[in-house]
Amino acid sequence: MLDYTKSFSNVIPVNSYVSYEGDKTIDKILQTTGIPKDFELLSIDIDGDDYYVWKSIEQYQPKLVIIEHNPTLPPDVEFVDVPRRSGKAGFGSSVKAFMKLANQKGYELICCTLANSFFVHKSLVPHLDICQKPLSEIFSYDYVRYVLYSYSGKAFLFPGKAPYGNLNTIESTLRQSNVLSNPPENSLQVVLIPCEQLDSLMAEDKLFKEYLTARGLKEDYDLWLQNRQ
Structure with missing residues (x-):
């Protein structure tokens, strides 16, 4: 980046870790640029x-x-992720939560793409000459998923494709077991196991049993095994 921009006198490249606290905030970094x-x-x-x-x-x-x-959170859900200090990717926050923060800062939402929200300072919105629409109309629902239940109690993911990653291997299924420290209010974390994986899981019975037992789900495992037999 430094080599590419050195011929542009009005470009000030900065290579820095960014945080919301300490000496690496946006405020502190931009103060060095003018x-x-x-x-x-x-x-x-x-x-x-x-x-x-x-x-x-x-x-x-x-x-x-x-x-x-986070495009998997519907537009009516207000959710703010917990701060991450480990450098690992977090859950992300909902567009509704960003709208509330934006309003406090003097911004208005003008549009959304699949996973990005665009906020313009309120003083400039009248100059855009656009018809502002409610969030429900500009939000992209492509990554929103629903768990549906039949009258017999069977659960289905709809649409039947994971928005991130895949559900085609046992390994990808088990990776879902990372427990969130603060899931959205009134939500329940689940591990999705596609029906086509059940035979593979039975073949790896020891691995599956250890996985469930380690998470205090031994009784659920025994019941599942009994029903399979």
């Missing part, structure tokens, strides 16, 4: 702490903010 307080565009896409990084910005008001939201 950038205007109302610069044109801020894009935040860091898989987890996006909400907190934007919230931490107090000295700058970019005209346009593009920020990543």
Whole structure:
């Protein structure tokens, strides 16, 4: 990046870790650049702490903010992920939560793509000459999934494809076992096991039993095995 931009006198490349606290906040980093307080565009896409990084910005008001939201959370769900200090990807926050934060900062939502929300400072919205629509109409539902139940109690994922990753291998199924520290309110974390995997899981019976036992699900395992027989 340094080599590519060195011929542009108006470009100031900065290679830095970004945080929502300490000496690596956006405010602290931008103070070293001389950038205007109302610069044109801020894009935040860091898989987890996006909400907190934007919230931490107090000295700058970019005209346009593009920020990543979790597209699996429907537009009526207000959810803010817990801060991540380990460097690992988090759950992400919902677009509704970002809208509330944006309103506090003086911004309005103008559009959404699959996983990004676009917020413009309220002072500039009248100049856009656009008809603002409710969130339910501009939100992309492509990654929203529903768990449906038949009258017999069988559960189905609809649409029947995982929005992230895949459900085609035992390994990918078991990787879902990472427990969230703060799942969305009134939600229940589940591990999805496609029907076509059941025979494979039976073949790897020891692995499956150890997996369930380690998570305190021994009774559920015994009941499942009894029903399979």
